[in-house]
Structure formats: structure tokens, C-alpha cells
Amino acid sequence: MAYYRSTVLVSMDPVCIEKGALEIKEQLIKELALLKLSDEVQVLDSPRLGDPETEGPDILVYPEGSHYIQLSPATVGPIVLEHFVKGRELQQYKAQMRDVLDEELGEPKDKEIRIILENIGKIDPRNIEDYIAVDGYQALAKVLGEMSPEEVIQTILDSKLRGRGGAGFPTGLKWKFARQAPDTPKYMICNADEGDPGAFMNRKVLEGDPHSVLEGMTIGAYAVGANQGYVYCRAEYPIAVSTLNTAIKQAREYGLLGKDILGSGFDFDIEVRMGAGAFVCGEETALMASIEGSRGEPRARPPFPASKGLWGKPTNINNVETYANVPKIIHRGLEWYTSMGTEKSKGTKTFALAGDVVHTGLIEVPFGLTLREIIYDIGGGIKGGKAFKAVQTGGPMGGCLPVSDLDLPVDYETLGAAGSIMGSGGMIVMDEGTCMVDIARFFMEFTQDESCGKCVPCRVGTRRLLEILEKICAGNGEEGDIEELEELSNQIRKNSLCGLGQGAPNPVLSTLNHFMDEYKAHIYEKRCPAKVCRALIKYEILDGPCTGCTVCARNCPVGAISGERKQTHVIDQDICIKCGICHQVCQFDAINVS
Amino acid sequence: MPPVIINKEETILGVRRIVERIGATRADLIPVLQAITNEFGFISQPAMEELSTLMNLPTQEIHSVATFYRMLSTQPRGRHVIQFCESAPCHVVGGREVFATLKQALALEPGQTSPDNKWTLLTTSCLGVCGMGPVILIDTDMYGNVTPEQIKEILSRYE
Numbered sequence: 001m002a003y004y005r006s007t008v009l010v011s012m013d014p015v016c017i018e019k020g021a022l023e024i025k026e027q028l029i030k031e032l033a034l035l036k037l038s039d040e041v042q043v044l045d046s047p048r049l050g051d052p053e054t055e056g057p058d059i060l061v062y063p064e065g066s067h068y069i070q071l072s073p074a075t076v077g078p079i080v081l082e083h084f085v086k087g088r089e090l091q092q093y094k095a096q097m098r099d100v101l102d103e104e105l106g107e108p109k110d111k112e113i114r115i116i117l118e119n120i121g122k123i124d125p126r127n128i129e130d131y132i133a134v135d136g137y138q139a140l141a142k143v144l145g146e147m148s149p150e151e152v153i154q155t156i157l158d159s160k161l162r163g164r165g166g167a168g169f170p171t172g173l174k175w176k177f178a179r180q181a182p183d184t185p186k187y188m189i190c191n192a193d194e195g196d197p198g199a200f201m202n203r204k205v206l207e208g209d210p211h212s213v214l215e216g217m218t219i220g221a222y223a224v225g226a227n228q229g230y231v232y233c234r235a236e237y238p239i240a241v242s243t244l245n246t247a248i249k250q251a252r253e254y255g256l257l258g259k260d261i262l263g264s265g266f267d268f269d270i271e272v273r274m275g276a277g278a279f280v281c282g283e284e285t286a287l288m289a290s291i292e293g294s295r296g297e298p299r300a301r302p303p304f305p306a307s308k309g310l311w312g313k314p315t316n317i318n319n320v321e322t323y324a325n326v327p328k329i330i331h332r333g334l335e336w337y338t339s340m341g342t343e344k345s346k347g348t349k350t351f352a353l354a355g356d357v358v359h360t361g362l363i364e365v366p367f368g369l370t371l372r373e374i375i376y377d378i379g380g381g382i383k384g385g386k387a388f389k390a391v392q393t394g395g396p397m398g399g400c401l402p403v404s405d406l407d408l409p410v411d412y413e414t415l416g417a418a419g420s421i422m423g424s425g426g427m428i429v430m431d432e433g434t435c436m437v438d439i440a441r442f443f444m445e446f447t448q449d450e451s452c453g454k455c456v457p458c459r460v461g462t463r464r465l466l467e468i469l470e471k472i473c474a475g476n477g478e479e480g481d482i483e484e485l486e487e488l489s490n491q492i493r494k495n496s497l498c499g500l501g502q503g504a505p506n507p508v509l510s511t512l513n514h515f516m517d518e519y520k521a522h523i524y525e526k527r528c529p530a531k532v533c534r535a536l537i538k539y540e541i542l543d544g545p546c547t548g549c550t551v552c553a554r555n556c557p558v559g560a561i562s563g564e565r566k567q568t569h570v571i572d573q574d575i576c577i578k579c580g581i582c583h584q585v586c587q588f589d590a591i592n593v594s
Numbered sequence: 595m596p597p598v599i600i601n602k603e604e605t606i607l608g609v610r611r612i613v614e615r616i617g618a619t620r621a622d623l624i625p626v627l628q629a630i631t632n633e634f635g636f637i638s639q640p641a642m643e644e645l646s647t648l649m650n651l652p653t654q655e656i657h658s659v660a661t662f663y664r665m666l667s668t669q670p671r672g673r674h675v676i677q678f679c680e681s682a683p684c685h686v687v688g689g690r691e692v693f694a695t696l697k698q699a700l701a702l703e704p705g706q707t708s709p710d711n712k713w714t715l716l717t718t719s720c721l722g723v724c725g726m727g728p729v730i731l732i733d734t735d736m737y738g739n740v741t742p743e744q745i746k747e748i749l750s751r752y753e
Contacts, residue, residue, distance in 0.1 A: 197681030200722035235628070235665055236721050276624055277664030279719055293623035295662040354683035354724040361725050392682070428682050442685055450719075452662075555743065557698050579694050581742050 004042040006084065007133040009060040012045045015052035020072065024057050027076040037084055044129045050095060058095070062133035065122070067095040105204065105362050109378045113340060114364045115348050116201075116324050120208030125243050128250040131211040137256055139327035143219050144264035149179060152223040152330075159329045159337050160346040165191055165282075165319035166394065166423040167499070168345070168412035171326075174316060177306035178224040181314035188221040188229035188268075189291070189310065189317040192244075193275050193282040195234060196395030197446070199426035201350040202320035204362055206233065206240035209324070210247035214270060216323030218257065219330065221268045224316045229270040232287050235277060244272050279450035283498045284317045286452065297454045298498035319424065321350060341367035345411035349425060356383045356431040365410070372406040375429055386431040390514070394423025396443045396450075397503025399510030400436065419510045421503065435532035436515040437522050441469035443507035451500065458501030461492035465508060475535040477523030485512060531593045534578040538594050541569050541582075545590035552582035552591065602640045608633055609644040618649050623659060627666050636667040664719070672707045674752050676700070677718035677731040684727035688741070692728045695742035699749060712752075 010025045025043060032038050050058045055069040066089050068079055075093060082090045105121055108114050123130035131137070143152055157172030178186060190213060194202040205213060217229050233241050248270050251257040259267050273291050280286045281296040288310045290296040309315025325347060329337045338346050345367035351374065354360050358380030365374060371391055375381065382388050390400040393410075399420035401408070408414050412422045430439065448462035465488055468481055489505030489512075496502045512519060521527045528536040541552070541561075548566040553559075560576040563569030571582070583591040612629045616622050626645065630637050637660050646653045660666045678693050702708060702715040723729055726738030730748070737748055 194722070195719060197720035198683040198724050199720070200724060203722045236719065274625065274628065275663075276628055276666055277719065278662060290624065291621065293620040293659070295659055297662075352724060354727070355686045360683075396682070426683075428686065430686055434686060439682075439686075442682065446680075446682075557695060557742075577694070577698075579742070580691055581695070584691070584741075585743070 009046035016056035139330035164321035216326035394421035435530035681720040683724035689728035
């Protein structure tokens, strides 16, 4: 593969062709040849670029991203001369810059560094040429042309890249184990079963920059010695699945997947497998069972997948973001990559900020930024000027960290030591109106529901934890409940088979650790300080502020509110289901929660 | 609930068509079951028996896989399937109230189908659109930033 310094995409929309796009392309190639630039600038056909009706015929020049519109063969010469020889953009033919940024992905904030997310919203994910134009597949060309598998593994080891799926295991080491496994054939799996509630970083990468994942997987396959790969994507992401399938098809057409990739003699192909809605399938052994067509139940490790994985053969399994890092490391070099992050955690991490934070959505930051910087400087702080209460990192197996932990740097070790985990990158911010006992109950509801049922500590243990938490939230907590929660949590953590069970007690233990007062208020005072737990609160209408506007009575789903127009209304406590709608709709702050 | 009428012959032909298209190896089982759920709404007993013959697997084995995954159903579903996202990001931005109102409006608990076969209420795991929670998915229509007051209007859009 030749290294071009620039790429020109020519829109081959039918309307553009009608307006002379083919002549434009011919003229471009002629002018470039005249100036002896044919080896430096490549000209490619592209589907529609701008609006063909008003802007066509048009071309897009990368890496600058200059979009020249309304071209005629006569204007091609000046553009080639100015742009490629003199290095100046020709303003009179340039389109006005349009805001192409993704709506879930705003402008990068000051402290962000975007590597994994950098192409998203800027390239067309359904057009492989867009990816090639931003240096895509250069890393693969370099690996296949110049590096041995051992050199690739060494580079990834030196980059200190760690698994972005949550556990943070060194990727290079994983590859090394799989390479050293004697058995064949070997398999490559991409874990795209991003099930953590609130985490959608991988969905965005698969939908916005799928080739970066395919390229990373192919490089890994070369290093490991695998010829077949699978992307296991959850079925809740239909758009990601379809984008991936398009990307794979195009990569095959360009000789970047399939037999004899780039003429190197290396064969590798990828297939997409869809999940069917089971959270536990994000666990690697459960995931492989699911690809094999069985119930997605985890099994004990060892043997690890690197020696016995899919169909009992050596298998390397990494997550979407991990693979997406690989081409960047190879293409831009170790020095660049290791300049970001902390001593043990290099590079960047994407997070999905959710909950009571001003700017929700995806962010990407170097490791080592503090939680405070992420929540306040990037996330814009807490919604509605309320006070911060806790942040839950790492999905349902993570812990809740309080105000006192806000200045902790975000990396694998620090979060682990604080009683939480890095996880795949969900970050749920909670304000003062959140009841931590209710949150613990909520996560336990999730894990006990998602427990696959294979091992007893997880299946029965999470159920018992949930029952105790439900009892406390219902106002029936009693002496000894806290101790029982602690003991049970420790048992589940020690004795469960997979990460789901081992991590399941984290929300309980971390809230017990940081918010013991709230548990005590629920149990001993029968009081929910955050006014969330329904059994422990009461809605009442205050005499003074109530104007008798009847809004609450009309909105009450159970008809518990009565009263004449312009008279103070009353809530019948026997009928009230404590849904809180009256509190939400009242314009006069007349509903008191106690 | 009224009895569900299954046209056995049609089911068997449908299953054969699906297996022919996708494949009959063990690794094809889940995609096949997914396709059957999509086409017939659920995996009926005749469908499982036919699959058992075509794939050379015990019916129990097929049943065990079919009941493991949330998206595969062995129970008939209503004309419209409402899925409520019960994940934490939706929960903390008011999902609780929305779900309470939804259950009340439909008079259903999760997993139940209404007597007139119109609605099936399910909960779903995170749909990954957390920036616009609380989220409800009705068939393939997604509703974001839902408030309890909107539920009535949203439901009225469906026949």
C-alpha cells in the first residue's frame, strides 16, 4: 500500500455525474499527473458528499477536510495548483463549514483528549474511503508490510494498553498468551456486548467509526495468528450491527479482510454475531457459550480463553475500545501514546456521563483526571444547582463514591482501592435528592435479575440481598440487617463464579461504607432522608400556598385528591400511591413531602 | 387471555424457511430462534419440535436456550410490545414515576399481556440512549425524555 499525503474524494452521486463529476475526476487526474503529484495525492470515488443539487459537482480533500463545490473542469487546475503545490485553500470554491458534530457528542471540552472518538461525526461510517482518507488502515499496512507478529505484540506491551472492558488486563500480554498457545485454529473475538446500563461508548464507536475496530482486530489477529474473528454485538444496538456489516463488506471489497490481505499472504475474516438480551453474555466465557449457540452461562477459569476458548480453541477476546486503540498506537507511535495518562494506565478512556449532571453524553479523557474535573469541568456540574451526592462508576458492579472521593484520579488502581471499579466507563452522577439505600436496592434488582443462575452464591445471594434492601426501603428494617448485608456481600464476592457475582455486592458495600447514616435513618428512625422511599414518606397539601387551582387533582392517577376550586385541596392518604405527580405539577410549592 | 391459535403447518414451513436461510449448525441456533421470534412473535411448541428435527437437537435443549435469553419468547405476545428501560440512568432522571404511571395506565405488571391481546409490557436492559432518559420503546418506536403526563397520549397513538 502506497503512502499518500492527501486524498481527494470525488462525489459520484448520480446528480453530480449528470453535472460533470466524471469530467472533473478526469481533469483532476490529468492535472495531478502534469505536476507529478500522482504518487502523493490519490483520487477516489465517493458517494454523495454535499448536497448534489446546490453544491455538486464537489470534492473533499483530506486530511485538511476542504470541501470544494460547484466545480467545472476549468476550476480544477487552479485548485490543484493552489491546494497541492502552494498549500493554500482556494476560498472562492470552498463550501461554508457546516456543523457535522454528532449530537450525542458535543464540542470537545478543554480537558478532553479525543482519540477513540476523534473521527465520529466527521467521517461517514458507511464509506470506507472516508476512513482511509483520515489515515485509516495505514497501521494495518505497516504491520503486514514491516512488522513480525512478535514485534506487534512487543509494541502493544510497550504501549501499556490495558483492557477497556473494565478489568484492565494488559492487552499485549493477552495477545502473547494466545500466540503461545500450541493448539489451532485460533479465534479473535470483539466483545461488543456493552450491557452496563448508562454506558454507550462502544455503541458510538461501532456506529461512527467501525473500521477502527475492524483494523484493530485484524492487527491483533495477525499478532495472535488467528484467521477468523467474531464481533459479538448486543441486539439492543441494531444500527451498530448494520453499520458493522456494511463496514465488513466494504473492507472485503478493498482487500482489507478476507484472503491474502494487502498481498501479504495473511488471511482473516470477521463475522458479526448478535446477542439476544442477556447481560451476563458480556462475561467472556458466557459470550463464547452464546456464540456456540448455548445458554450464555459463564464457566470457571482457568482454562483461560487464550488456551481454551471458542470451541475449545485458543481465543483472544478484547472489547471494542481496546481494539480501536490499536491502530492509533501503531500509526502514531509509542512516544505519542505513552505521553498520555498515568504511570500504570496509559492513553485515554471514554466515559458516558449520565444522571444529574448538566452535560450528559460521551467524553474522552486521559487517565489521571480527577472525578471532580470530569463532573464539574467537563460535565458542567450538577443539574439545577443542587448538591453532589455520589457518583457511581463502572456500571452495576461498580461502587458509589461520595464527595470526599471527588479528588481521586481516575485510573484502574485508584478506583479499585476506593471500593469501585473502572468498568467499561459508565458514570452515573447523583444529586442530593437520591436515596442511597434505594440505589443499592435498585442495582441489586438488576443483578439478581441478570444473574444467570448457574452458581448458588450469585443466584441465591443476590436475591437475599435484594430482599433485605426491599425490607429496609419498605420501612420494615430491623436490628441486625446491616450486619447481615455485610456478611452476605462478602460471601457472594468471595464465592461467585464470574465477575457478575463477584462485583454484585459492590453497590451495597460502597453505600454501606459511605452512607451508613442513611441506612440507619431507614432502619431505626423509619425515615428516608432523601424523601424517595415511598413507604417512609407522606405527601400533604399545605394550607397557605395552595390556591385551589385543581391541577393536582386533575393529574392524580388514582383520584386521591379532592377539594373545591379556589379552596385548599386534601390528599386521601389511604388512596394515595405516593407517585409524586402532584408534587411535580404544582406551580405553587404547595405539596409538602415529609 | 383468549387461546392463541397457531397454524401448525404455517409454523413448520416458516421454521424450515428460516433454517434454510440461516443454517442448521449448533452455532446457528440463537440466530434461528431470534428469527422465529421476529416472524411469529414467539417460539411455539410446534416450532421447537420442528427445529429439534431439523437441527438434530433435543427439544429440551432448544427450550433451555430459548428461555435463557430475554429477547427470545416462548409465550405469545400482544400486538404491541412496550419495553420500559429500567436502567439506572433512566431511573435517576424520573423513570420510576414514568414506570408507575405506565403500569397503572395499562393495568399490567412487567411480563404480562393485556386480556385483549393489545399490549405486552416488558422491561428492557439499557438501550444506550441514556442522554434522553427515561426511555420507552413501543415495538420499534423509541420515546425519550418521557414524563408521566405524556403516557396517556403516547399510548393513544396505537391501535
